[in-house]
Amino acid sequence: xxxxxxxxxxxxxxxxxxxxxxxxxxxxxxxxxxxxxxxxxxxxxxxxxxxxxxxxxxxxxxxxxxxxxxxxxxxxxxxxxxxxxxxxxxxxxxxxxxxxxxxxxxxxxxxxxxxxxxxxxxxxxxxxxxxxxxxxxxxxxxxxxxxxxxxxxxxxxxxxxxxxxxxxxxxxxxxxxxxxxxxxxxxxxxxxxxxxxxxxxxxxxxxxxxxxxxxxxxxxxxxxxxxxxxxxxxxxxxxxxxxxxxxxxxxxxxxxxxxxxxxxxxxxxxxxxxxxxxxxxxxxxxxxxxxxxxxxxxxxxxxxxxxxxxxxxxxxxxxxxxxxxxxxxxxxxxxxxxxxxxxxxxxxxxxxxxxxxxxxxxxxxxxxx
Amino acid sequence: xxxxxxxxxxxxxxxxxxxxxxxxxxxxxxxxxxxxxxxxxxxxxxxxxxxxxxxxxxxxxxxxxxxxxxxxxxxxxxxxxxxxxxxxxxxxxxxxxxxxxxxxxxxxxxxxxxxxxxxxxxxxxxxxxxxxxxxxxxxx
Numbered sequence: 001x002x003x004x005x006x007x008x009x010x011x012x013x014x015x016x017x018x019x020x021x022x023x024x025x026x027x028x029x030x031x032x033x034x035x036x037x038x039x040x041x042x043x044x045x046x047x048x049x050x051x052x053x054x055x056x057x058x059x060x061x062x063x064x065x066x067x068x069x070x071x072x073x074x075x076x077x078x079x080x081x082x083x084x085x086x087x088x089x090x091x092x093x094x095x096x097x098x099x100x101x102x103x104x105x106x107x108x109x110x111x112x113x114x115x116x117x118x119x120x121x122x123x124x125x126x127x128x129x130x131x132x133x134x135x136x137x138x139x140x141x142x143x144x145x146x147x148x149x150x151x152x153x154x155x156x157x158x159x160x161x162x163x164x165x166x167x168x169x170x171x172x173x174x175x176x177x178x179x180x181x182x183x184x185x186x187x188x189x190x191x192x193x194x195x196x197x198x199x200x201x202x203x204x205x206x207x208x209x210x211x212x213x214x215x216x217x218x219x220x221x222x223x224x225x226x227x228x229x230x231x232x233x234x235x236x237x238x239x240x241x242x243x244x245x246x247x248x249x250x251x252x253x254x255x256x257x258x259x260x261x262x263x264x265x266x267x268x269x270x271x272x273x274x275x276x277x278x279x280x281x282x283x284x285x286x287x288x289x290x291x292x293x294x295x296x297x298x299x300x301x302x303x304x305x306x307x308x309x310x311x312x313x314x315x316x317x318x319x320x321x322x323x324x325x326x327x328x329x330x331x332x333x334x335x336x337x338x339x340x341x342x343x344x345x346x347x348x349x350x351x352x353x354x355x356x357x358x359x360x361x362x363x364x365x366x367x368x369x
Numbered sequence: 370x371x372x373x374x375x376x377x378x379x380x381x382x383x384x385x386x387x388x389x390x391x392x393x394x395x396x397x398x399x400x401x402x403x404x405x406x407x408x409x410x411x412x413x414x415x416x417x418x419x420x421x422x423x424x425x426x427x428x429x430x431x432x433x434x435x436x437x438x439x440x441x442x443x444x445x446x447x448x449x450x451x452x453x454x455x456x457x458x459x460x461x462x463x464x465x466x467x468x469x470x471x472x473x474x475x476x477x478x479x480x481x482x483x484x485x486x487x488x489x490x491x492x493x494x495x496x497x498x499x500x501x502x503x504x505x506x507x508x509x
Binding site: 049058081086087090160181186190244256259264291292294295 | 373407410446493
């Protein structure tokens, strides 16, 4: 039996939307978008990453409108994105040009340029800070002034430094395979439906906009035994990368003519994974491969999990579900997954009625046969 | 000064500089608006470092504006919702396209600002370097 259109409920729906507004307003408090932007960076970053739209101000607005619901905020951003024209494609962003704010390696103690902790909760006590209940803006101002005063005494260079990749040194030693630059135009999952086997570019685009929880859960599943990848993190870096766009009517290959349009913050991860390969004598030999993860904003767990899944999907021969690209790529998208699950609560009267009819018929018919 | 360099300085610097420069042009020359500031998307292409291939990380919200001076089109592009800055950048871009004499005077000012921006970035980086780990090997 197919779907049947029904009418009714218009007044109830209007009343429900009013009720939603009432619940948002009844507390008598207004949270400004600027407050969300200034104090909820991790949340803003996550919404931008999952909605695949880098726009901090709009992400903060979406969080406000959604009342803090991640899935609703991501849905709003994706819907808004679909109303905007795509005006340009950027030139290739290379993360060697990143202004690095954090950079660590779990593989080597001494990395050229050193390990920069930057801003992280990794080394904080996970105890509730009850002082925040009585936070005072004057005291905060004083703390900021003291902090800036301490920093003013620091010696500095005349130009910022850019850090080479940890993996570059290992490649120079011949420990990792070197790949020529592949300039093939990427697949775009927003323009074409993904087909399997999917090209690498489609896999990476899908993984980077995956729901943080889903990407993390599947990466974790692979580590726990439902996959064959257990990496060591070679490098995690967080920082701002510049974005350039070619002139629409001039030769796009002339770099000097490009427009600098601004920058965006990303987290990038290279995970080192030992794999067995056959050498020229057909003997087993150990080699390293790289799992790659990247996402908007600072979201290290997601980027590391993505690097695990990237490596899993590069080895589709394994029998585990985390190595099955259809299983991974079609189930990690926030809007698709939450949309499909939540549609189950919408009216299915006819569908369910037909199921009831079937059960009744089987019971009655079963007795008569 | 080439476009790549000057747009970086103008966007990283204070928006008031672009405003001043655009005002100088508007005072002296006929500037026609081709496209009022509009919001749109730029799809960002990235290179991944495992296999050196390209992929799209996602889109970034931008503001675009276009103006015309003496038959040359200037384009202003900037990340975010920045109508005024996009408009000013478009005027400056057109001024450079036409090679207006005024644009020759700007180079010195821009180079000075570029030096300051680099020093500011170096300072910010030096502050971040406070979080650099100094490892000590323990005698066991």
